[in-house]
Amino acid sequence: MYELGDRLRVAREAAGISLSRMAAKTHYSKTYLWQLEHGERTVNPDHVTAYSRALNVGVDALYGPSLDPLRLAHEWLVSDTPVAVHRAAGRRVGRSLAENLEHRVIELRHLDDTVGGGDLSPLVQRELAEAADVVNSGSYTEQVGRRLRVVVGELAQLAGWVASDAGAYLQAERTYLDGVSAAREAGDTALVGQLFSSLAYQMANVGDPADAQLLAKSAVTGARRASPVVRTLLLERLAWASARARDRDATRRALDEVDIAFDQRTVDVPEPEWVYWMSRDEIDVMAGRCLIDLGDPVAAAPLLTGAIDRYDDAHVREMALYRTWLAESFARAGEVDAAREALDRARTDAANVTSARLVRRIGEIELLVRDR
Incomplete structure (x- = not known):
């Protein structure tokens, strides 16, 4: 800045x-x-x-x-989506390949529920490179081209996410921004918002929270016409960035808007598959995390406990991460024994997961509990 x-x-x-x-x-x-x-x-x-x-x-x-994400967010907000231009070469690409790639993205995305970023990142990066090569060198109709670019954008979001989970933050940022280019060319503003807000989430955790808040706000503004659950996701990340920036009022407003957006969902409004995991429990977890950062750990604990009790044990990494937040809420409320118990369970859950994000988080909470 x-x-x-x-x-x-x-x-x-x-x-x-x-x-x-x-x-x-x-x-x-x-x-x-x-x-x-x-x-x-x-x-x-x-x-x-x-x-x-x-x-x-x-x-x-x-x-x-530069490829500064704030600059790209600004360009996205003030400029029209560029016309997709591709080089016609090789065999013509048809709908069947586009459909296969779309299904493959879904498979990989759900695989991320149970596999850590350190294990999944090389696979997703390879798939992204192959899909991008199809876009750059293939010959296809305008409709198929748009679908392919959406695939590249979705793969870039997933590749950035797992790279960030593996601790490769610079690689994640570059991948997110490459995905923005593909999503913009496809005219998918909701996906552009998803990519920018994913980067904002990383920045809030390991970068400048003020920049993260601005980027997350740009994502929400640019995707103002997105479906209710997409807006729920983007607003959640704005709430988190605002909490990390210690902006209490902005955090409260964003959390209120999260509830409003989620309540507006309906079977008549289609949602992209990439928000399949968004639920009331996820909203409670994020609200609890924000409350901890705003200095209200007592109010955070029941939100986190309820969500964890209802969560699927197959999602080991998320369970472990959520338990670290529960441990932090207990520690900051002075309940050290409960904090140690939650942290021990997080360590057990994390034993077979390759996630730099989880390792870093457990280390942070170990220091906090030790100091109490």
Whole structure:
């Protein structure tokens, strides 16, 4: 954010415009602009657009030549979806291959329920590379091409997710952003939102929570016409990023909107298969996690306990992760014995799962419980 603010300052000074004049052009106060330019306030896409218009320079010139996810989110929100262009080569690709790839994505996605990212990541990456090669080198109709690009976008989301679970964060970010390109070309705004919010989730956990909150908000805004359960998922990740950024009001608002969106689901509105796992229990788990980060572990514990009691034991990694949150809620509430018991069960669940995310999380809670 400091680097982006500095670019805004450099562009303004290069145009020979004072802060006072810039304030008049943008309708932001002089003090507010100074804070943006010196990294004391978070620069969001609206600020960049205001500078772009006031200085008559392109948005790209202000963001700089990078694959910054915030820049891509901004481009997604303000530009039309690009027309899919492909090189016609080789044998024509038909609907049958598209259908086979679509079914394969579903199989891999459900496999992630029971297999850790360290084991699954190489397989998904290979499948993604093969699907992308079909898109780049195949010959197909416009309709088939759109389906193939959706497959690439969905595979990129899954590949990014399992790479992140395996601790390969940079690889995950690059994969998510590649998926954004495919989903945009397919015109699938809900999938674009899923990819951006997945990256925001990673950023909230291992990066800058303020940036994660902005990216998650962009995902929600860009997919405003998405189906109810998709919006539920995107709003959940916004709530988590807001909680990690210690933005209590934004977290509460997002959690309220999660409930509203989920209650709007209906059999008459189709949902993409990739939200199959979203449920009231998942909502309770996320609400509990957010409450812990907001300093209310007592209220979090019953939400987590109820969801864990109803959860399918086959989902070992998720069970272990959820138990670490339960252990944290107990530890922060001063119930150290209950925290140790929950942590011991998390360790047992994690014994046969290859997940760097789970290992890191257990290590964090071990330190917390030990200090209590």
